[in-house]
Amino acid sequence: MRSVFAFLAGGLFGTGLLISGMTNTTKVQGWLDVFGNWDPTLAFVMGGAILPMLVAWQMTRNRTPLVGGKFPAPPRVELDRRLIVGSVLFGVGWGLAGLCPGPAMASLSYGGVGGIVFLIAMIAGMLAAPKLGAQLDRMADAA
Amino acid sequence: MNVEWMWGLAGGLLIGLGAAVYLLCNGRIMGASGILGGLVERNDRSAMTERLAFVIGLIGMPFLLRPLIAPQTQTHLTPDLAIVILAGLLVGVGTRIANGCTSGHGVCGISRFSLRGIVATVFYILAGGLTVVLFRQVLGVI
Numbered sequence: 001m002r003s004v005f006a007f008l009a010g011g012l013f014g015t016g017l018l019i020s021g022m023t024n025t026t027k028v029q030g031w032l033d034v035f036g037n038w039d040p041t042l043a044f045v046m047g048g049a050i051l052p053m054l055v056a057w058q059m060t061r062n063r064t065p066l067v068g069g070k071f072p073a074p075p076r077v078e079l080d081r082r083l084i085v086g087s088v089l090f091g092v093g094w095g096l097a098g099l100c101p102g103p104a105m106a107s108l109s110y111g112g113v114g115g116i117v118f119l120i121a122m123i124a125g126m127l128a129a130p131k132l133g134a135q136l137d138r139m140a141d142a143a
Numbered sequence: 144m145n146v147e148w149m150w151g152l153a154g155g156l157l158i159g160l161g162a163a164v165y166l167l168c169n170g171r172i173m174g175a176s177g178i179l180g181g182l183v184e185r186n187d188r189s190a191m192t193e194r195l196a197f198v199i200g201l202i203g204m205p206f207l208l209r210p211l212i213a214p215q216t217q218t219h220l221t222p223d224l225a226i227v228i229l230a231g232l233l234v235g236v237g238t239r240i241a242n243g244c245t246s247g248h249g250v251c252g253i254s255r256f257s258l259r260g261i262v263a264t265v266f267y268i269l270a271g272g273l274t275v276v277l278f279r280q281v282l283g284v285i
Contacts, residue, residue: 003196005168010200012161013173013246018205018213020154021147026219029285032268032275041151046249048155049162053254056163065170072172075257086241087248087263091270093233096226096278096285099218100245101238102175104231105198107218109206114220118231125235126180133240 002067014106020045023107025098032095081140082133162250169193174247175201176238221285237267 021027021041030039060071094100097118099107104119111118165173171190181187182194209216221227238244241263243252248267252260278285 002169002193005164006193006197007200009161009165009169009173010197011204012157012164012200013175014201014204015208016154016157016159016161018154018209018216019157020151021216022151022154023205023218024216025221027147029275029279032271033279034272035276035280039147041147044148044151045155045158046253048152049159049250050155050254052156052159052163053166053250056159056166057255059167065166066168067170069170071166071170075252075255075259077258079259079262082240082242083259083263084241084266086237086239087266088237088270089233090237090241090244091267091272092274093230093235093237094245094267095271095274096233097220097230099220099230100175100234101179102201102244102246104234105175105179105201106205108202110209110216111218111220114222114224114227115218117224118220118227121228121231122235123179123183125232125237126176126183126239127235128232129180129236129239130184132236136240 005067013102016045016049017103017106020048023103023111028098028100028103029095032098081136085136086133158246159250159254162246165197166251172247172251173197174243174251176235176244177242177247180235180239223284226285241267 017023022045027039027041030037031042065071099118104122107115108119162173165171178194178197181190182198243263248260248263253264
């Protein structure tokens with residue numbers, strides 16, 4: 001059953017990305033481009049996505065997931081170098097191409113060669129991340 | 144009349160619904176970078192099948208539905224492959240080092256008022272905004 005629900009969740013996510021326009025890099029870069037022809041769409045997408053999740057997090061109280069097991073532990077509160085540096089690197093890449101991981105996968109069937117190249121580069125970056133993250137920790141220790 | 148924000152809101156609600164299904168049914172946080180990253184790293188054998196099912200749904204539903212509901216949708220990705228490769232590497236490395244992206248830190252983190260999710264979102268939006276302003280408005284290369 002876990003896989004059926006995961007397929008359903010992925011399908012809803014992909015359909016939402018498609019109809020919201022978030023697989024169109026012009027709209028994403030248009031939202032980030034505050035000094036250009038600013039496009040507000042991304043704010044509506046983010047707001048719309050947060051609404052059901054506000055309810056869902058409330059529903060996790062004193063319950064267990066439908067398939068059993070446990071809900072995620074409360075979020076950690078400490079801010080570290082990995083969170084900040086990683087988010088900045090991600091933001092630069094997101095701004096350059098207008099794609100983040102979800103839309104990069106959702107648009108695979110219509111993103112052409114460029115979309116496939118982006119996905120391969122993104123996976124290569126993911127595989128390199130543990131080593132680069134460890135390097136970052138050593139730099140933090142040395143500082 | 145501009146109806147694009149309505150499509151944005153409707154699509155956003157579907158994205159949030161997907162995240163709610165993943166949380167309430169499977170007890171997991173729907174983060175695109177965590178699911179794909181976990182799949183290629185093979186770091187948790189017990190989660191491999193559901194991660195794969197998620198990715199198949201994520202790629203497969205737009206493939207099936209686009210001709211019916213949004214045939215005009217294009218990615219308009221830059222044809223400059225050097226920028227595409229650099230951007231892909233940065234997104235891959237950054238999301239895994241930060242342990243989340245727009246879906247995990249953004250949608251799922253903000254909605255549970257996670258400090259880390261909110262701070263990550265502020266930093267990737269600031270970095271993304273500065274990048275677009277620099278590379279588009281100043282340098283004119285994207």
